[in-house]
Structure formats: C-alpha cells, structure tokens
Amino acid sequence: MEIIRSKTFTAQRAWGAKDIANMNGITTRLHWTDQPYKWHVNDGEEVFVVLDGEVDMFYKENGVEQSALLQTGDIFYASIGTEHVAHPRGEARILVIESEGSV
Template sequence: MKVIRSREFKSQRAWGALDICNMNGITTRLHWTDEPYKWHINDGEEVFVVLDGAVEMKYRANGIEQSVILNSGDIFYAQIGTEHVAHPQGEARILVIEKEGSI
C-alpha cells in the first residue's frame, strides 16, 4: 500500500522519476520537470497525465508538427509510432504509464 502526494514530489533533476509500480512490464512513474524532454518515439503505447502544472505537448501526425496545451487533469495518449516531445510551462508533475524500458 502506498499513498503518494504528487504535488509534494520534486526531483533534483528535470524528468527525475518516482517509480510507483510495474505491472507485468507496464510501468507507472511520477515525473517532475521544469525543462523540455526530447523528441522521441516510444516502442509501445504511452499514457501521459498532467497532475500539476501545464505542458505543451508537441507531436507529429502525418509529418505535420502540431501542439496542444495540457493542463492539470489532462491526458495525452501516444499510440505506437507517435513522435512527441513535452515542454512544461514552469514546473510540472506528470504521471506516465508505458512499457518498461521506454524512453
């Protein structure tokens, strides 16, 4: 049993994570960041939930770059092959559910 107060979590580095659980190869991690990630494509599906703060999620669909602002409570689902990058707007806390070992 765990109780995690996500708004209290802060890492010493951008995209530092607290591992919450691994269920049959699917990880759930809480990330803290104040810096953009990098463009990437996961080798599996990804669920990206903004718990605190705001994040501009940039993604490429059919070769066209698009973006959406995700606020606290918003969810971004990346299918296999979705190229994307997260740009927090200040500090953000994000719950990421994905295949173990994804970047």
C-alpha cells in the same frame, strides 16, 4: 501500500521520476520537471497525465508538427509510432504509464 502526494514531489533533475508500479512490464512513474524533454517515439503506447502544472505537448501527425496545451487533469495518449515532446510551462508533475524501459 503507499500514499504519494504528487503535488509535493520533486526530483533532483528535470524528468526525475518515482517508480510507482511495474505490472507485467507496464510501468507507472511520477515525473517532476521544469525543462523540455526530447523528441522521441516510445517502444509502445504511452499514457501521459498532467497532475500539476501545464505542458505544451508537441507531436507529429502525418509528418506535420502539431501542439496542444495540456493542463492539470488532461491526458495525452501516444499510440505506437507517435513522435512527441513535452515542454512544461514552469514546474509540472506528470504521471506516465508505458512499457518498461521505454524512452
């Protein structure tokens, strides 16, 4: 049993994470960042939940770049093959649920 106060979580580097759970190869991790990630495609599906802050999520649909502003409480679902990159606006805390070992 553990209680995690996401609003106070920080990491020593951008996209540093706290591993919360691994359930049959699906990981749940809390990330802290103040820097953009990199364009990538996950090995499987990804659920990306903004717990604190704002994140500009860029993604490609049919090869066309799109974007959406994700605010606290918003969820981005990346299906298999969705190329995407997250750019936080200042500090952000993000819960990511994905296949173990995914980018």
